[in-house]
Amino acid sequence: MKRGLIEVKLDYCTACRSCELACHFRNTSSFGTSHSFIDVNLNKATGEVQVDFLEACDNCREEPFPFCYDACCTGAITWKLVNGGK
Amino acid sequence: MGNNLYAGKVMRINLSNRSVRIEPTAKYLEDSLGGRGLGSWILFREVEPNVGSFDPENLIIFSAGPLLGTLAPTACRLSITTKNPLTGGLCSSNVGGHFGPELKFAGFDALIISGRADYPVYLLIEDGEIKIKEAKHLWGLTVGETEDEICSQNSDYKIRTSCIGPAGENLVRGACIMVDRGRAAGRGGAGAVMGSKNLKAIATRGRLSIKPFDPQGFFYRAKQCREKILEAEIIKIYREGGSMRFGGAGGPDGNFPQAVKNYDDEYWPISKSRKIYEKTLKEKFEVRRLGCFNCSSISCSHFYKVSDGPFSPSAGEGFQINTARAFGSNLDIEDPNFVIAAHNFCSEMGLDVDMAGACLAWAFEAFSRGDLTFDEVNNLDLSWGKSHSAMELLKDMVSRKGFGDVLAEGVKRASEIVGKGTIDYAIQVKGADLNEASMRPFKAWSLGIVLSTHGGGHLDGSPPIGAFKKHPEVAKDLFGEPMVNFRGRYENQVKAVIWFEKYKAVIDIMGLCYFASMWLDAKAISLKDLSDLFEAGTGEFYSEKDLMSMGERVHNVQKAFNTIHAGFTREDDFPPKKLMTKPAQTGPFKGDVLDKKQWNKMLDEYYEEKGWDRKTGLQTEEGLKKIGLGEVANKLKKFNKIIN
Missing domain, CATH: 3.60.9.10 (Aldehyde ferredoxin oxidoreductase, N-terminal domain)
Structure with missing residues (x-):
């Protein structure tokens, strides 16, 4: 079950993968990217970015806010509670 | 550990x-x-x-x-x-x-x-x-x-x-x-x-993980650092427009010093510089901003694409302030299509923009003086502003074709090959080609560049330009001098240079970026922050003083390597001749020059403060042993390159 709504604004994404790192940390209490539920890919020839959230992502439902949202300072990841905080 | x-x-x-x-x-x-x-x-x-x-x-x-x-x-x-x-x-x-x-x-x-x-x-x-x-x-x-x-x-x-x-x-x-x-x-x-x-x-x-000693403690401290970065005024400029917006192509008002025509001047007319300024490039060429790993708080990189004209197609990232200088003002080329394409070409060929720019500028000057002729430079017209010739020469450097083979050796060796006194306007220190801004007006900045253990460059002791202007109290506290890197000031600058040698060594030891540090903004990541992060991450405590001592030792090890391998002494610790003999010609920095007498005074003060020998610039046995580098002293002694 996901809580709230995460949206990605690709125009703001700088492909820094702070979100991947934060998600991995939330899942493992360690640093890496392999256990992240987010997958950021940059096409280095064109500058295009793709950000995918895996099905396993629950929007950090036991946390005050999603870790990826907290880590992203560019405005690419937005999050809001919907339906009374569900 | x-x-x-x-x-x-x-x-x-x-x-x-x-x-x-x-x-x-x-x-x-x-x-x-x-x-x-x-x-x-x-x-x-x-x-x-x-x-x-x-x-x-x-x-x-x-x-x-x-x-x-x-x-x-x-x-x-x-x-x-x-x-x-x-x-x-x-x-x-x-x-x-x-x-x-x-x-x-x-x-x-x-x-x-x-x-x-x-x-x-x-x-x-x-x-x-x-x-x-x-x-x-x-x-x-x-x-x-x-x-x-x-x-x-x-x-x-x-x-x-x-x-x-x-x-x-x-x-x-x-x-x-x-x-x-x-x-x-x-x-x-x-x-x-x-x-x-x-x-x-x-x-x-890599699919493995790195474990912190105290995950929650580390998370909290990292978040605090991120918030500091977000609040820091100068870093905000970098977040909005990268280093280019801060000072590239003359900065926001066109008055930030630039190297012009192989350092003949520090000022490029606004009619030219505005064509390469960051906001112009953003409008015409920027596909997106990009960041290094875990750098959502700054993301200084630009991905630029040239779609039209003779230098198209060209696309790539990593364009910083130095590129605008190397391929713009220092060659007097005002075509942004070329400047971006030259940058991307260097990235694809694996060629340092600073070195390439310095070589080209020296060759252009030699051509303009008649020290190099058309047929000596692969039949290229190297008159100032000639972008096509510059691109061809870059290609020849990479493939070592004809005169490109000479330039591929770097500007010092190239000037020795060509002779005719061209060494007098070779912009280099210790053989390291320079592509640096602001050297004549800002003396502490220059001192850091010239004394860098890398040969020459601003990524060592050079204090930042501007970071302490709004926070003189921080500068006073750290260096005993509130006016650090103020234009024209030679007095009391040495302590800041030495402080940054150590601090930047610590940043490099830790693995962070200078753009998030006090090098850019007095209110950014401090030694205390580094100490706290390291303690939360490892359970081991290193005080701010411990970290700075480590930085000092590393800097001394690097210096000793240079002494043993390259034989550098005080004589090598001077700026390029042109910057000491030819004042800036126009604009807000007109008349600025690096004064040799004042430079000598700064050197005396610097060696004294470092515990090195004033006469030769070499390290001393006493100075090295005092900071726990007996091993380094012994090796220098073996090569007879230490003062007892």
Whole structure:
């Protein structure tokens, strides 16, 4: 079950993968990217970015806010509670 | 020390016999905590002065710091250390991107590479394993083509690469190592050293994790640092428009000093500079902003695309303030299409923008003076402003064709080959080509550039321009002098230069970016922050003083390497002649020059403060022993290069 709504604004994404790192940390209490539920890919020839959230992502439902949202300072990841905080 | 914050392993690879040895990282942490420190100590101990930069016995060391790959903001900077083909001394380069973190996630804190492969190879490092793979099919490819080919061959597009282009293969002395296609370990010719080893690339893929001692404590401290960065005023400018907006092409009002026509001047008319200013480029060429690993708080990089005209198509990232100077003002070229395309060309070829720009500017000046003629420079018209000639000459440098072969040696050697007094306007220090802004007006900035252990450059002791203007109280507290890097000021600047030598060494040891540090903004990541992050991450406490002492020792080790290998003395610690003899001609900095008498005074003060010998600039036995470097003193003594 996901809580709230995460949206990605690709125009703001700088492909820094702070979100991947934060998600991995939330899942493992360690640093890496392999256990992240987010997958950021940059096409280095064109500058295009793709950000995918895996099905396993629950929007950090036991946390005050999603870790990826907290880590992203560019405005690419937005999050809001919907339906009374569900 | 345990393995918290470290991958725990260092890998030694000898390309001559293809042997691989794994060692515990802990073995190397007594002298420093990693990164630049680890690389410098190993190079100092293991490479002797009779070894040339391109000899198999030279090492090239890729070393990560403890904070690299963590939640600490900008935790992406990898150090690369080797013997410098331009200066004969130290190459201590540093690069961001995603390769460094991936290397740690693949299980290694450092790679120490020696030998020379019989034929081109690349290394594939994946989750604790290494394969040495043939790279004959990659030799001759550009950086982008190389990365694409490696990813395709291994069916994995998440592989991160660190590789050389044709410039490194052709042993162009200013060849750099390109990481993630668009980030350069630019200064010091490390790409040529890789080329000399027949090592085309290192590819890495990591699915392992780095463990912190206190996860919650680290998370909290990293978040605090991120908030500091977000609040810091100068960093905000970088977040909005990168280094280009701060000072590129004259900065916001066109009055930020620039090198113009091979440093003939410090001011470029606004009618020219506005064509290359960041806001102009954003409007016409920017596809998006990009950030290195875990750098959402700054993301200083621009991805620019040239779609029309003779320099199209060209696309790539990593354009910073120095490019605008190297290929714009210093050649008097006002065509942004060329400036961007030249930058992207250098990235694809693996050529340092600073070195290439300095070489071109010197050649343009020699042509304008008649010291070089049309038929001596590959039949090119090297008049100021000629963008097509500049592009052709860049290509010739990379392939070492005709006069390009001379320029590929760097501006010092090139001027020695050409003769005719051209050394008098070769902009270099200790053989390191310079492409630096603001040298005449800002004396402390210049002192840091000239005394850099890298040969020459602002990424060592140079204090920032502007960072302490709004916070003189911080400068007073740290350096005993509130007016640091004020225009024209020679007095009381030395302590700030020495402070930044140590502090920036600490940043490089840890693996963070200067742009998040007090180098850019007095209110950014401090020594206390670094100490707190390290303690939360490892459970080990290093005070601010401990960290600065470590930085001081590393700086001294680097200095000693230069003394033993390149024989630098006080005579080498002066700026390029032109900056001391020809004042700025026009604009707000008209009349500014580096005064030799005042410079000598600064040197006296600097050596005194460092505990070095004033007369020769050499280290002293007493000074080194005082900071616990008896081993370094003994080695210098063996080569008779120390003052008792």
